[in-house]
Amino acid sequence: MPKRRLSARQIERIRTIQERRRERLASRPERALAELDAEVEPEEGRVVVRHGANLAVEDKEGHVVHCLCRQNIGHPVCGDRVVWQRTADGQGVVTAILARTSVLSRPDYSGRPKPLAANLTRLVVLIAPEPEPSGYLVDQYLVAAESIGIQAMLVGNKMDLLDPEPRLAFQRRFAHYPTIGYPTFWISLREPDSVAVLSAALAGETSVLVGQSGVGKSSLVKALLPDREIQVGRLSEATGLGRHTTSAASCYRLPSGGSLIDSPGVRSFRLGDISRDELELGFRELRPYVGKCRFKDCRHDHEPDCAVRQAVADGAIAAERLANFQHLLGR
Numbered sequence: 001m002p003k004r005r006l007s008a009r010q011i012e013r014i015r016t017i018q019e020r021r022r023e024r025l026a027s028r029p030e031r032a033l034a035e036l037d038a039e040v041e042p043e044e045g046r047v048v049v050r051h052g053a054n055l056a057v058e059d060k061e062g063h064v065v066h067c068l069c070r071q072n073i074g075h076p077v078c079g080d081r082v083v084w085q086r087t088a089d090g091q092g093v094v095t096a097i098l099a100r101t102s103v104l105s106r107p108d109y110s111g112r113p114k115p116l117a118a119n120l121t122r123l124v125v126l127i128a129p130e131p132e133p134s135g136y137l138v139d140q141y142l143v144a145a146e147s148i149g150i151q152a153m154l155v156g157n158k159m160d161l162l163d164p165e166p167r168l169a170f171q172r173r174f175a176h177y178p179t180i181g182y183p184t185f186w187i188s189l190r191e192p193d194s195v196a197v198l199s200a201a202l203a204g205e206t207s208v209l210v211g212q213s214g215v216g217k218s219s220l221v222k223a224l225l226p227d228r229e230i231q232v233g234r235l236s237e238a239t240g241l242g243r244h245t246t247s248a249a250s251c252y253r254l255p256s257g258g259s260l261i262d263s264p265g266v267r268s269f270r271l272g273d274i275s276r277d278e279l280e281l282g283f284r285e286l287r288p289y290v291g292k293c294r295f296k297d298c299r300h301d302h303e304p305d306c307a308v309r310q311a312v313a314d315g316a317i318a319a320e321r322l323a324n325f326q327h328l329l330g331r
């Protein structure tokens, strides 16, 4: 039988019916569970969007399936690896969250950490000549990366704004970061080769981009994801949430093979409350000196026989980093 072409109105109507059905199921997850078939093999997948009770899960073949979540298993977030099971209607139910290697959180209204994304491996900290960079903010991001156990890197964007000499001077201001183990990239969205080098460095990683307003996060996300619109469409279709998908954390595929997790919430991620010990660990170049000062509770400020201040005097620690450490300690 020849296939009948559906009119745009009919397609729209089918979409609306499907969307209503999803909403109904979302409000009654136990009903979705009742539909689970014991004969269907559970699969592993990755959450690529979470919007309320609605999840988009990518299966092993890269297909994205709309899923609901079994109650009492916790709250999956974007990037979570999960066990899920297909239901008769071609959708799915998440039945378990697998162990996370890292979690990016933000305090909720009551100050409790609320996970935003899981299983990240790279925190990409963006700076630019404009707006004037804040080393204090950069160091907060680096401490946050250390505290969640992921590698951070520093990316200086908009290098096209600077002539060769001021460009070098700008780069020198941040020269201590690669020395202490933070890979540093100097790029401009007007110089595609520089973006290609960054893209290659993100291959196989799961990254998020952070930085102050105006450094070029949105522009860089677009440059790193040439097919972003197509991916947004694919995720919207799978979740049935339309363009709302862009406000939820979404996990995009980088052409180089890794992933980029992005959302307004993820971009505005900041360092939360942190203990003194975590802060000391967060400044990785301080670690060899911690515990070597005369006083156990040394603030590395004006105390005598301070191993950290001696390291600054010897040029082993950048004075600006110690100043930011103290500023964070007193915040």
Ligand SMILES: Nc1nc2c(ncn2[C@@H]2O[C@H](COP(=O)(O)OP(=O)(O)OP(=O)(O)O)[C@@H](O)[C@H]2O)c(=O)[nH]1
Binding pocket: 157, 158, 159, 160, 161, 187, 188, 189, 190, 211, 212, 213, 214, 215, 216, 217, 218, 219, 220
């Ligand atoms: N000259 C130059 N301008 C750039 C570059 N990258 C971004 N911009 C410009 O910088 C401005 C801010 O870029 P956005 O991508 O909106 O910055 P953002 O970090 O997403 O800003 P928020 O959404 O406020 O957080 C825009 O006018 C961009 O066109 C670059 O490499 N060179």
Ligand SMILES: [Zn+2]
Binding pocket: 293, 294, 298, 299, 300, 301, 303, 305, 306, 307, 308, 309
């Ligand atoms: Zn000290």
